[in-house]
Amino acid sequence: MRKCLLFAALTAFCLIPESISSSVFILIKQEEMPIERVQGFIDSIANTGIDGILVDAYKDGLTLFPSERLDFAFSYDILEEIVYCAGLRKLLVFFNLDLFRVWTRHVPPTSASHVFHLHKDWLLKDAAGNSMSSFSIEDLLSKHAIDGYYVSPSNREYAVLLYELMTELTGRYLYSGIVISGICVPGQEWSYDDYTMTEFMRLYYVNPNTDRLAPSIREEWSGFNQKAAENFLKRFLATSEIKGFLAVRVENDSDLSLSLIRSDIADFFIPDSNWIKIRNVSPKDLADIIKTRGDNEFIVLDDARDALRIIGYKEMIKIAMEWIRGEGARR
DSSP: OHHHHHHHHHHHHOSSOSOOOSEEEEEEOSOOOOGGGHHHHHHHHHTTTOSEEEEEEEETTEESSOOSSSOBSSSSOHHHHHHHHHHHTTOEEEEEEEOSEEEOSSSOOSOTTSHHHHTGGGBOBOTTOOBGGGSOHHHHHHHHOOOSEEBOTTOHHHHHHHHHHHHHHHHHSOOSEEEEEOOOOOOGGGOOSHHHHHHHHHHHSSOSSSTTOOHHHHHHHHTHHHHHHHHHHHHHHHHSOOOSEEEEEEOTTOHHHHHHHHHTOSSEEEEGGGEEEGGGSOHHHHHHHHHHOOTTOEEEEEOHHHHHHSTTHHHHHHHHHHHHHHHHHHO
């Protein structure tokens, strides 16, 4: 009852502002935390002066909330507690969904019901028919420069699953916006799964796994997975009832990213250069990045634990945010 009353009050306060410009968010990853420590954790984040939090609601094929469709990362609803405590501190709350990557960790998932085990046929395959699941993460990284296991963007079953997850998420929690990340998929050499091949043959009436492709068809095949990812995202967003802001994380200067930006499907886009891994910059450089960001730029500080625990970062974030608000008051 206490949380229901507060949620009603927060709705009146309005978790969805009329506009967002030049916002700084701290990313909260899927990491286990005793529920009694969540409020102190959120208080520490709020004390840096940042605008809001971005929470990994769906990543590595796991949800941060109890779901009827997928494995739940923890045994308790930590997302409810995070949203509740963020509301107390009037922080904006965005949920991050990592779209096509279903596992990025070096040790395979332990649950037999995880997508990695339950739906191996959903994963991308190479021209020899080898599923990504037959390679270790180390091999994918070292030999193919791929950072995880990916689901085919031509897979309609996965599209239905994501739609149902989004419906669960947005229908259960208060939030200010959604961030879609992980939209870029490996290229042509990993386009030989059944879903991608079937979709290509449906459109072009030819098996792409042959040396006898006409030049024009070969060109279509070379970028087919990226086009499929773009079409998947557009269909997914068109059918999902998202209340609040929508942001898409894009790779700097990739063809897919440029195409998405031109299509104007989101309220704003977050280039990789604005997704700052805290350990990769000094506290002073981080403060300078925050202070010098442009208008309407959305910056994500990855991740919250580093920002709060490593000496210097918390203080410099606070200084930068105070400087920004002082500059805004003077304009």
